[in-house]
Amino acid sequence: MSDDEPDVPIICPECETTSRIALSNVADSLEQHNERMHDGEDVAQVDPDIADQLANLVAEDMGLLE
Numbered sequence: 001m002s003d004d005e006p007d008v009p010i011i012c013p014e015c016e017t018t019s020r021i022a023l024s025n026v027a028d029s030l031e032q033h034n035e036r037m038h039d040g041e042d043v044a045q046v047d048p049d050i051a052d053q054l055a056n057l058v059a060e061d062m063g064l065l066e
Helices: 023-038 048-061
Strands: 007-012 017-022
Touching: 007 023, 007 048, 017 023
Parallel strands: none
Antiparallel strands: 007 017
């Protein structure tokens, strides 16, 4: 992991927890947490506000908003 790698805010409303995970570890961390704590249900997730911003940036980059 690089020091330049961004951290992504993760929330779990059921556990009432938040954390920041390195971008390269987000998918594995979420999967492990949800398996261990929520019987595999997708409860913990990337902060929805950040996920929306990322989706908009990707769509813009791909020219989907033109």
